[in-house]
Amino acid sequence: MTTPGLLIGAARSGSGKTTIALGLMRALARRGMRVSAVKCGPDYIDPAFHAAATGRESLNLDSWAMEPALIAELAAGAGQGADIIIAEGAMGLFDGAPGGAAGVGASADIAALLGWPVLLAHDVSGQAQTGAAVIRGLAAYDSRLTTAGVILNRVGSERHRRLVTLGLEGTSLRILGSLPRNDEVGLPERHLGLVQAGETSDLELRLEALADFVEAHADVPAIVAGARAAPAPPQAQAQITRPPAQRIAVARDDAFSFFYPHLARAWRAAGVEIVPFSPLEDQSPPLDCDLCWLPGGYPELHAGRLAQARNFIDGLRAFAERRPIHGECGGYMTLGRALIDAQGVAHEMAGLLDLETSFAKRKLHLGYRTAKLLEDHALGKANDMLRGHEFHYASILKETGEPFVLARDAYSETDAPAGLRNGRVSGSFFHFIG
Incomplete structure (x- = not known):
């Protein structure tokens, strides 16, 4: 270079x-x-x-x-x-x-x-x-x-x-x-x-x-x-991020914006088509996509508007009957049953996972995480290790069901269940980096 x-x-x-x-x-x-x-x-x-x-x-x-x-x-x-x-x-x-x-x-x-x-x-x-x-x-x-x-x-x-x-x-x-x-x-x-x-x-x-x-x-x-x-790069093959699907519907607006550019580049380089849609504009994920990806962002600031976006909510539910949906952090909160905003008002979310979260009860969760997949998933095979991080203030009030991954932070040697998986729907507060 x-x-x-x-x-x-x-x-x-x-x-x-x-x-x-x-x-x-x-x-x-x-x-x-x-x-x-x-x-x-x-x-x-x-x-x-x-x-x-x-x-x-x-x-x-x-x-x-x-x-x-x-x-x-x-x-x-x-x-x-x-x-x-x-x-x-x-x-x-x-x-x-x-x-x-x-x-x-x-x-x-x-x-x-x-x-x-x-x-x-x-x-x-x-x-x-x-x-x-x-x-x-x-x-x-x-x-x-x-x-x-x-x-x-x-x-x-x-x-x-x-x-x-x-x-x-x-x-x-x-x-x-x-x-x-x-x-x-x-x-x-x-x-x-x-x-x-x-x-x-x-x-x-x-x-x-x-x-x-x-x-x-x-x-x-x-x-x-x-x-x-920079000096000449090391003569080693860079790890290629395996695309999770061929045609991916990705939520993109002020509520769902935490999507890494390097992942998008790697997926596109592998021939993936990324189809953006806006939940805040009451758009639903196109049913002809192979995967729906809900990134993190600020759903807690837009919870009332998201709850009223019936085309989006109904579209998520219809998509889940056919194809996988994965939510990270804010996307995970949106897949749950309810999201309580800063004023303590509960808003109905998609209800695809038995999850209730609250932004009224805030506590900082921050740090690098490793996560082991418990079953085959769009992100990898069972027992594959993923690297990423967690950064949110929302608290979990209820989280019931099969966990998505076993995760640990960078200072721990103990794995703990994290996230949820229900049929084709999965999510956690874990942000995938590579």
Whole structure:
């Protein structure tokens, strides 16, 4: 792969990675560069913002769920027809979990595997010389990595900037940007992260403002110069994601949007036809499809509207009489009998699984998961192992029936039943990555 890349990493979530990544992507795109974007880790929301900023589809790279050859293949595909690849890290640069396929799932793994330098974004609010100490530590922690430079974020004053910069004297670390505190620049958020790109009505204005902000306070040409091309990928056959069916009806709208781009690409490359439909528009899955896939998303925010979408609900029930249906997370909740919203109001769902969930009783469930199929399924054969993650706030009030998988988190050696399977219908809170 010859396309140069750069990974934006930080000490923790909330350091400004997304602000810098989107501002830089849009700034480069409007300079005429062909920018390709990548998100590290299992994040469904940020890639849609990347696509809006660059005009090109983004994708996820995950060293916990993906083998090195697959990561290299996906990165090479992202670089085709691009002048630069900007990768946005997740959480802290070195945060991850044990037992991964190619690493611990940390953004640092991706930078190391692909030879991309790291552009450190550090929030210096509440710090001065200590900020420099943290930056030094991040840069020196992993010998596999090189640091392209540092962007200071939320700088309070010129004196504040000088104090941090003095702490970096005598090192090779270059300050490539100093972003002042600015509460006017940013994107709206909610419980699972940013409000989705498709729901942000003034997104273009916000992206332009982010680009202006980065252009004004960072050395964009120097940042571009710090990108590097990855070495030749490992000579290994990338694991091909086996398509679950030939013609797949996929729910796609604001309630069901958590669908990984790399899976869609792999399925299409294998000759699969993906047929989108919108439950919020009361559309039913076409009965001539071989499988109906209900991704995760925000059904809890649209429960009343979904309950009234009788064509959708009746269409799901009719589909289940002929072909398989699988639901992930929000899709799983929709296949149940009832979904209780944040106000405590119960809404009737499809009733295809003996499941009741509540968003009124919220508890964060987050982390990587391995799952073993208990029976043959569209996703594999009985006893096949799947890799993925779980990320939701909904609570289970009732879950009765045959389990879909035996699952464990990355820090456990104990399998536990997860999800449900009832005839042709299956689902769980588990998001499949590969």
